[in-house]
Amino acid sequence: MRKSVIVSVVLHVLTGAAALLWLLWYFIPVGNLVKGLATLLIGILAGWLVWKGCRRREMPADGTLSSFELPLLDTQGPVVLVCGEGLDNVFHAQQLRKTAQGWWLRVGDVSRLTDVVRSIQAQQPRKAGQLSVMYVCLPDQHQDEAVLRASLKTLRQQVRQLSTVTGFTLPVVLNCEFSGPETPWVMVRGDKPIVCPANESPLAFADWQQTQENLSTLPLLSQTFDFIREALLDELEKADRLYPPVRLFAVILRTGAVSERAQSVWSLWLYRHTCLQLPYTAGCNEPANRFPDAVLPLLAPFAAPVQGGQRTRRVVFFLWLCGLVALGFSASNNRDLIRQIGADLQRWHAIPMTHYAPKAQSLLALKQDALLLERWQRQGEPMRYSLGYYPGQRLWLVLQQAIDTYVPPPSQELKPVPKIVRLDSMSLFDSGKAALKDGSTKVLVNALVGIKAKPGWLIVVSGHTDNTGSRQLNQTLSLQRAEAVRNWMRDTGDVPESCFAVQGYGDSRPIVSNDTTDGRAQNRRVEISLVPQADACRIPGITPPSSQDGDGFKH
Structure with missing residues (x-):
């Protein structure tokens, strides 16, 4: 190997x-x-x-084309594999015949077709797309029509195996030679026969039969057409549960071949239908034009080098199939995600506000869903959702809207709600910058009147952006802007560093949709809030009061 x-x-x-x-x-x-x-x-x-x-090995040597080193087929035209009967009289001592329009390759026995094609694929795999088959049938060499039909059944079997080996159906040409007066090759493709005289241009059958000499051969040619249709095409195209019918690319026929038997299938057919008896012509010479070269231009449009072998085509098809299956599973996974979160939302809306314990459990489920979606927004959704329509942003907004409607029980001791000051980033910073611009001091002083440093409270400064630009740059810019505001508060009010916490969320926490210009403007913001924390904002030597009373001191 x-x-x-x-x-x-x-x-x-x-x-x-x-x-x-x-x-x-x-x-x-x-x-x-x-x-x-x-x-x-x-x-x-x-x-x-x-x-x-x-484990595959090369074909065994047995004197056929599949056993010797195939020469380089330097042609882009058709390569015709010739099999059937009487090939010694056609090729003589040659194995190959090269023309300007293609190649004729001798196969021999029709049962060797599959082995020869496998050998060609192993030596020159791109030539598989240029292959076609010509089966030579000589009815004068048969005395039993059943034997003749059996060889056609073998051809059907080989054509089916060739389709499995190559991955496509090769064109099949039927070549029939009959005894009788010598005529040129007659090529039938479709409904109009064409006569191809040697060293002359092809012409229509109706024009060829106008001369008196050619007109005399019409009864015999008419019988050859009937014989091919009723004896040969009937066997090739009839329904068979084992082998599919063979649809011929073209039929090539002529008369003038040597009759080797006085009583043959063709002579008996002719006598039975016309009472004509042809003279025995065993000593006649072979016609000069042994090969029907006129069929090569017809095969040329169907001959093209194969890009990649059969194994490559199978792998490409398998990759394409895996991609489609992955797309289907991704859509199914997104549907399951929508159903899961939809079930949690449906349960939330179905529980009355007065049922505080079940409502709190449902609220916990909604928060867990929201946290999961928020993490996927920052880190990217899992691949199992990526090929389908991932609805994470919309689901997160719906969950936040549902969470905001929660009303705690009236008997519960209410904790002071931290005040949140929301500042427009465009009033403090230039676009894409993190340095406070001139005139921002007045905005900060007016907005931060109610924000006081207290022991037991943490001043949280968080920066937010819209979804314009990359996610990583937005997160970095929001953090830098939050740090700029923190630095101003620390330096201006002489507030200790321990009183602050700085966070940059980028575009992961929009308050409205980013689909409109006004929505993106609202999402570009810096938020400052007080959050209770026992060890926050301590001053040495002073015991901090409870974070729940209002007796803090101002710095």
Whole structure:
């Protein structure tokens, strides 16, 4: 086995296995135990496929085309594999015949077609797309019509196997030669026969039969057409549960071949239908134009080099199929996420406000959902949701709206609600900057009158942006702006560093939708609030009062 073949087999198998593992671990919603067992099974299957592919050997030598080194087929035209009867009289001592429009390659026995095509694929795989088949049928060499039909059944079997080997159906041309007066090649494709005289341009059958000499051969040619239709095409195209029918690309026929038997299938047919008896012509010479070269231009549009072999096409199809399956599972996972959060919201809305304990449990579920979606907004959603329509932002907004409607029980001791001061970033900073601009001092002084440093309270300064630009840059800019406001409060009011906490949220916590210009303007903000914390804002030598009373001191 050649090294290139081994590398190709390993590469294709590993590509398919990687695609399957990607689909399994990132999209299919099953447990890790099942995924582990499936991964082990995929590994075993991949190893078996590699072993099977590397066990293939070259064809055994038996005197046919598949056993010798195939010459370089330096053509972009059709390569016709010729099989059937009487090929010694056609090729003589040659195995190949090269023309300006294509190649004729001798196969011999029709049962060797599949082996020859496999050999061509192994030596010159791109030529598989240029192959076609011509079957030579000589009814004068048969005395039993059943034997003639059996050879056609073998052709049907080989054509089916060729479709499996190459991945597509090769064009099949039927070449029939009959005894009788010598005529040029007659090519039938469709409903209009064309006559192809040697060294002359093809012409329509109706024009060719105008001369007196050619007109005399019309009864015989008419019988050849009937024989092909009723004896040969009937066998090739009839329904069969084992082999599909063969639809011929073209039929090539002529008369003037040597009759080797006095009583043959063709002579008996002709006598039975017309009472004509052809003279025995065993000593006649062969016609000069042994090959129907006129069929090569018709095959040329259907001959093209194959880009990648059959194994490559299968891997590409498998990758495409895995992509479609992953897309379907991603859509299914997003649907399940919507159903899960929808169920939590439905439960929240179904519980009356007066049922405080169930309402609190439902509130906890909503907060957990909101925290999960918020984390995915910062870190990116999991891959299992990424190919479908991921609705995380919309679901998060709906959850926040539901959480904001929660009303605590009246008997519960209400804690003081921290005051939140919300500042417009555009009134403090230039676009994309984190340094306080001129004129921002007045805005800060007027807005921060109610913010006082107290022991047991933490001054939280948080920066927010809209969703314009990258997520990482927005988070960095929001943190820098929050630090600028903190530094101004610390330096202006002589407030200790321990009284502050600075946070930058970027665009992860919008208060309204970012779909409009006004919404994005509201989301660009700096928020300052007091949050109770026992060890916050302590001054040495002074015992801090409770964070719940209002007897704090101002710095």
